[in-house]
Amino acid sequence: MTGIYTAIPLSCLAAALITGLFGKIIGRRAAHSVAIAGVAVAFALSVVVYADVRAGNLFNGAIYTWAVSGGVPLRIGFMIDGLSAAMMVVVTFVSLMVHIYTIGYMADDPGYQRFFCYIALFTFAMLMLVMANNFLQLFFGWEAVGLVSYLLIGFWYERDSAIFANLKAFLVNRVGDFGFLLGIAAVLYLFGSLDYGAVFAGADRVAQQSVAGPFGEWQWMTIICLLLFVGAMGKSAQIPLHVWLPDSMEGPTPISALIHAATMVTAGIFMVARMSPLFELSETALSVVLVTGATTAILMALVGLVQNDIKRVVAYSTLSQLGYMTVALGASAYQIAIFHLGTHAFFKALLFLAAGSVIIAMHHEQDMRKMGGLRTIMPVTYITAAVGSLALAGIPPFAGFFSKDAIIESARHSQVWGAGYAYTAVLLGVFVTAFYSFRLLFITFHGKNRSDPHIRRHLRESPWVVTGPLLALAVPSIIAGFLLFEPVLSGELLGGAIHIDPQHDAVAKLAAGYDGKQGFALILAALVHGVSTAPFWLAVAGIICAWYGYRKKPELPGKIAAACGPLYRIVQNKYGFDDLYQAVFARGSLRLGNLLSRRIDAGLIDDAVVNNSARVVRRCAGVMRKAQTGFTHHYAFAMIIGLFCLITLFVWL
C-alpha cells in the first residue's frame, strides 16, 4: 500500500510540474487533460485507501528522512487512518470537480495552463498536509497551501485589488503560522520528537508539566494547544485573523470553491481534530477554541446579511460555518467537526460554483442587485444553488442539517467554560444563516431581471463542464448527511484517529439520546428530533423572513437598515477590523520602519558615528595642518620653544 499512498500526492505533483513547466508547449487541451488525469488518479486511489482503512488497515510510517538534527530524525511520512482517509476523499473529490469546472470557467483566460498548474499543485500540498504523520510535514503542507492560495488570489495580477488581497492573505496567515511554528518548537522541546505517534504517546507525561510565565503558572499543554490554535485561526480564518478570507474572493471562483471554502480553510479544523489527544488535556484551550468559534460563527453570519456581492455573501457564510466547526472542536466533538467539514465542503463548493456559473452568465458581474430572475434562464444552476442553500440553512434531510444539528447539540452538552455562550451563538446563527442564504437565492434567481439589457440578451445556462460538477456536488449535498450520520455518531467514521476524554464526550451524550437506534430508525429519530427542536424552526423563520423581506416587501430591508443606523454601519464596516489593522499594523510598521531607517540607521549610526568620525579626523587634521607651513624658520622657532620647555621641565623637577 505504501506505493499507493505515495502515488496519491505525487500524481498531483507530476500533473502540476508538467502543466507548469511545459504548459505553453503542450497547449491548453493537453494541460487540462494532464491535470484532470492526475487528480482523477488521486481520487480513485483515495477511494481505494478509504475502503482499505474502513477494512481496518491503518498505516503510520516514514517515506524518507528529511534531516537529522540534534540526534532527532525529522522524516517525511504518512499516517493513514480514518481521519486522513476521509480528508483525502473529500479533497480529491472536490478538487476533481473544480478541475472539470475550470475548463468552462477559465475557457477564455490567457493564464489557462498556469491555473491548472496551481490547482494541481494545491491538491498535492493539501494531500501532503492531511496525510502527514509528523508536525514538520504538516507545516510544509500548511505553508504550501498558503503559497498556492497566495498565487491564486493574485491570479489576475494586473488588478490592484487582487494583489492587495493576496499579500494581505499571506501576511495574515503568517501571523497564524508564527504561533503555529512556535507551537511546533514547543512540541519538539517537550516531547523530543515531531512524530505524531511519539507525541501522542507522551501527552500524559507533558500534561503534568508547567512553566512560570506572565499571569502565573502555565500548563505546557495549554501553551502548546493555544499556539497551535493560533495557526488554525489564521488558516481557518477565525476572529481576529479572519480578515483575509473575504478579500480572497479576488481570486477566480473555482479557487474560492476549492481553496477558500472546501479544503484549505478547513486545514485548521483538521489540524485541531488531528491533535485531539493534546487538546483534550487542556480545558483552557478548549474554552478558547469554543468561544473563538462561536464568536466567528455569529458575527460573520451577520456581516453576510449586508453584502451585495454574490461571492462575498458566500465568503462570509464560509467564515461563519468555519466558526461552527470550531465550536464543535471546542466542545470535543471532533468527529462532528469533520462531519460538518465534509458536508460543508460539498454544499459550499456547490454554492460557490453555482455563484460562479451565474458570474460567467453575467459576464463577470458579481453585484446581486444587478441580477434577478435567473431561475428560468439557468434552471440547473438555480436548482443546484437551491439544494446548496437548503443544506447550508440546515433544512432536513439535506446534508447540512445533520452536521449542523449535531454541532448545536454538542455545544449544548459541552461542560467547558463558555459553552453557554457558544450554544446561544450557534443557535442564533441558524436564523441568520437561513436568512442570508435565501436572501441570496431570492435576489439572484427570483423577481425581475435587473441586469443590463446588453448582458440580458446573452444570458443562458452554462455549458455542461460547469453544470456537470454542480450536479455531481449536489448529490452529496443531499445524501452525505444521512449516509454518514450513523458512522459519525458511533465514532466509526474516523476510527481511532481521535481521542476524547470521557468527561468531555459530548458526542457520546448525543448518541445516548438516540438510545442505540440504528439504520433507518436512527435517521428517522434524528429527523423527528430535528423538526421538534429550536434550530429547525429558527431556520424556517429565517427563510420566511428572507422571503418576506426580499420577495413580498422589497422596500422593507432598506427601512430596517436605516432604522438601525449605527448598528447597521458597524456590521457594514465588518466591525472595523480591516481599518484597524490597516492603520495600526500595515501603516504603523511602515512608519516605524521609515523612522528607524532615517533616525537610527542613517542618522545615528551612519551620520553621527561613522561619517562624523571621518569629519572629526578631517577637522583635526585641518587645524594641525596649519602648523606645517613649510618654512624652515617656523620649524626652527618651534624647536627652540620646545627645547626651552623641556629644559624648564627638567630644571623644575
Added chain:
Amino acid sequence: MENHLLSLLIWLPIVAGILILGAGDQRRAALARKLALGFSSAVFLLSVPLYTRFDTTTAAMQFGERARWIDAFNIHYALGVDGISMPLILLTTLLTVVVVIAGWTATPKRVAQYMAAFLIMEGLMIGVFASLDAVLFYLFWEAMLIPMFLIIGIWGGPNRIYATIKFFLYTLLGSLLMLVALLYLYHASGGSFSILDYHRLPLALAPQVLIFLAFFAAFAVKVPMFPVHTWLPDAHVEAPTGGSVILAAVMLKMGGYGFLRFSLPVTPDASHQLAWLMITLSLIAVVYIALVALAQRDMKKLIAYSSISHMGFVTLGLFIFNPRGVEGAMVQMISHGFISGALFLCVGVLYDRLHSRMIADYGGLAAPMPVFAAFMVLFALANAGLPGTSGFVGEFLVILGAFQVNAWFAVAAALTLIFGAAYTLWMVKRVIYGAVISERVAALPDVNGREMLFLGVLAALVLWVGVWPNPLLEVMHATIDNLLEHTAASKLP
C-alpha cells in the same frame, strides 16, 4: 595531486586570474570571458571531490597539507577542511562560475580585469576557508579585500568611492584587532600559529574576553551584525551585480565562519559569558533590520538589509550552543548564499535592461517577463522562508534550537515569519505584479538562455536543500558535535 587538492583550488584560480590579466585588453574580451568560464568551471569540478570523498564520520581535518614556511616565527603553510569549511568552499566555487556567467555581457569596460578580479578573489576566499595557520589565514583574509575593493571601486555605481572607503575602513579596523588577538595567542601558546593549537590552549577569563572582543570586531563587521552593518547597504548599492553576489553569498559567511573557527573553540568561556550580547544583537538584527528593510525604496538596499536580518539567524544559532542552532546557522549561511545571490542576480537582470534599481521604476513585470517573474517570486518566497525552499531549513532549525534555550528568543526570532514575508513580498507586489507601469517596462524582453541558466541552477539548489537538506546536514554532524563538546568544556586554567 590528490594530496594537494586544496592548494590546487586556491592557486589555480589565482594563477588563472593573472593569466587572464596578461591575456587581455579590451580587444580580447571574448577570450578573457572564455578563459574565465573555463577556469572557474574547472575549479568547481575540482572542488566536487571535497564533498564526494569527504569522510562524514570524523571531526578531524581532511585533505590536509602542511609545509614549513617561515621558520623564524614557526609559520606553516597548513591547509585542511572539516564539515564547516568544506560546504563553504563548494559555495564559493559554485558562485564564482555563476558570477562569471552573469558578468558575460554586463561589464562593458575592462572585461579581462573584471573576470581576473573574481578569479583571484575566489582563490583567496578558498584560502580563508582552508587555512589552518593563523598567519596564512590572516593574509588571505586581508588580501581578499583588495579585489573586492577594486570591483566596487572600478565597476561600481556613481557613489562608489564613498562606498569602497567605508567598506575598507570598516573591515580593516576589525581585522587589525583580530591581528592583535592572534599575536597574543602566538605568545600565549609558546610560539605557535597553528589554529588547532589555539583550540586546546587554556586561557584565563580576562584574556579570553579580550580575545573574544577582538575577534568579535573582525567577524561582526563581516557578518555584519547590528550596529556595525551600515557599510553593507552602501557597498551593495554601488557594487556591480557580480560584486554584490560574491559579497552577499560568500564574504558575509567569513564572519560566521570566523565565529565557528575562532571565537567558539578558542574562547569558549568568554563565548558563554558574552552570549547574551550576541543573542541580543542577533535578535535586534532579525527584528529591527527587518523593519528598516520595509522602508527601503532601492531593491538592492532592501535585499542588503534582508541579508543582515537573515544573518542574524546565523549568529543567533551559533550562540545558543546546541546542535540544532549551529547546524541551522550553517544551513542558513549556505542557503543565504543561494538566495541572496539569486536575488541580486535578479536585480542585475533588471538593471541591465532598465538601468534602475528603484522599486518605483518597475511594476507589472509579470506580463512582459513571465519567466523572470516566476524565478523572482520563487527566490522571494525562499527569502521569506517558505518550507520546501532552503530559506526555511536554517531558520526552522535555529528557531527550534532557540526554543530549547529560552522560548522568548524563539518568539522574537519567529517574528521573521511575518516581517520577512512583509518586506519581500511587498517588493514583489510592487515590482512583479500590478498593471504594467510604463511603456519601457512593457517592452522589456524576458530572460535569455544565459540568464535562465544561472537562475535555474540556483533555483534547483534552493529547492533541493529545501526538500532534502539531509545530504548537506550529514557532512556537518561530526564536526559540529565535536565543536560543541569542545565549547562546552571550560578552558580556564
